[in-house]
Amino acid sequence: METTIRRSRLAFTPKTAWGLADQALASATSIALTVVVAREVDIVALGAFAIANTLYMIILSFSRTVVSEPLLVRFSHVSEGEHRRGTRQSTGLALLIGVGGGVLLLAARPLYGGPVAEAVVPLAIFLPGLLLKDAWRFAFIAADRPGQAIVNDLVWAVGQVAGVGWVVASGRPTLSGLVTAWAASAAVAALVGSAQARLLPAPLKARGWIVSHRDLLPAYLVEFLARIGGRNLALLAIGGVNGLPALGAIRAAEVVYGPLNVVLQAGNLVAIPQAVGALKRSAATLRATVTAQSAALTVMAACYAVLTLILPDGLGRALLGGSWDQARAVLLPTxxxxxxxxxxxxxxxxxxxxxxxxxxxxxxxxxxxxxIGCGVAGGQLYGAVGAVAGLGLANLAGAALWIWQFRSALRPPTDQSPEETRWNSSNTGDGIAGSSFRSPPSR
Structure with a gap:
């Protein structure tokens, strides 16, 4: 027991911090691109960029759902040979998703055209490289080599600085040129990632990945659709009740919280390998590990919130322009x-x-x-501030629900015999009976 407690206290390891630092670097480059685009193009082109970026984030989230999450769950803390096989299959699937997504975006070009096409077309062309680059990041994290992930992100960051800087220095920057420089530098980083891993993606083996993880993927896809659909439906409902100004205030506040949001969203993936390793030691270690992860991220969120509340108006207006006043009103409930x-x-x-x-x-x-219900109810009562507060309260209630479900999953089933409970307790360190965790299947 003493050994378990000692390990639990060290659950939030320096490697986890390196993983979060990698995500912070990735978010910083993404935010920097948004700032450059906002400064170099007109408001119409900026709106077109927002549409392209939203499409990219949806496709990226889908890729992470079917590629990166199963990799982190099944191929963390395994032998090097097993990890290499899983990495080749997963990166091959990421490449195929990029190709398929790019083809769909190009095929839909007649539907949008104009400035939107100027942003979406280069995104579609380089989408395979963008998704492959992201897949390499999580492959390195699953292999417990976050330093390689940071190096790969640095390659992308340097490429962005060089490419975007060249476009801006040309004197006539275009939205197409900026997106091309950003996406092409990701393709370069994807090639470097393959060299770092000394592996080539195996698109022809992607079907094997889907078959091997068919027990995980349906549930993961349901969660993906619920995340994407729930958020968008809530915003549409709030917009219907409170109008576009309320949505504008919410979006402006999201820009302020952008760096924190990227780190929190990626924190789920970064922390999975550590949790898998903790479970292999004992359930008590897993409980302590995930508690430490939540505590650290909650403290980070609270500190970031304080910084946003004391942000000088001059800096706020430099970032958001005339939207700052609306954003400032909803920063606290955000x-x-x-x-x-x-x-x-x-x-x-x-x-x-x-x-x-x-x-x-x-x-x-x-x-x-x-x-949806909390957001709409809050909006009807107190406008934009109430809508955001309603969304926040729903998230807090959701956190309580998640914690309750996790603790329930740690309890042994009540229909077990005493002998089965004792056997499971001795094998998990805290009595996780019936857990569906398993090692990667042989291939």
Missing amino acids: ALIYTGVAAMTGAVVGLRALGDNRRSPAVRLLLVPLT
Whole structure:
């Protein structure tokens, strides 16, 4: 017991910090691109860039759902040979998703055209490189080599600085040129990632990846659809009740919280390998590990919220221009949203490590009507501030629900015999009976 406690106290390791630092670097380059685009193009082109970026984030989230999450769950803390096989298959699937997504975006070009096409076409062309580069990052994290992930992100950052800087220095920067420089530098980083791993993606083996993880993927996809659909439906409902100014205020506040949001969203993935390793030691270590993860991220969210509240008006207007006043009004309730995300991270990661495919989708689906209802009710009562506060309260309630489900998953089933309970307790360190966690299947 003493050994377990000592390990638990060290659950939030320096390598986890390196993983979060990698995500911070990635978010910094993304935000820097948005700032450059906002300064160099007109408002119409900026709106077109926002559409292209939204499409990219949806496709990226889908790729992470079917590629990176199963890799982190099944191929962390395994032999090098097993990890290499899984990495070749997963990166091959990421490449195929990029090709398929790019083809769809190009095929839909007649539907948007104009400035949107100027941003979406280069995104579509370089989408395979963008998704492959992201897949390499999480492959390195699963291999417990976050330093290589940071090096790869530095390659992308340097490429962006050189490419975007050249476009700006040309004197006539265009939206197409800026997006091309950003996306092409990701393709370069993807090639460097292959050299770092000394592996080539195996697109022809992507089907084997899907078959091997068919027990995980349906539940993961349900969660993906619930995340994407729930958020967008809530915003549409709030817009219908409170109008476009309320949505503008919410979007402006999200820009202020952008760096924190990227770190929190990626924190789920970064923390999974550590949780998987903790479960292999004992359930008590897993519980302590995910508690430490949530606590650290919650403290980070609280500190970031304080910084936003004391942000000078001059800096706020430099960042958001005339939208700063609207954003400032909802910064405090927006803090509730991100505090809830931080608080639930440990439980979400814990259920991933346990391989629980039943509780996580159920929680996601329950949160959809809760989020919509709280957001709309708050908006009807107190306008934009109330709408954001409602979304924040829904997130806090969701965090409590996630934590309850994780703790329930740690309890042994009540229908076990005393002999079965003792056997499971001796094998997990704290009595996780019936966990669906398993080692990677042989291929």
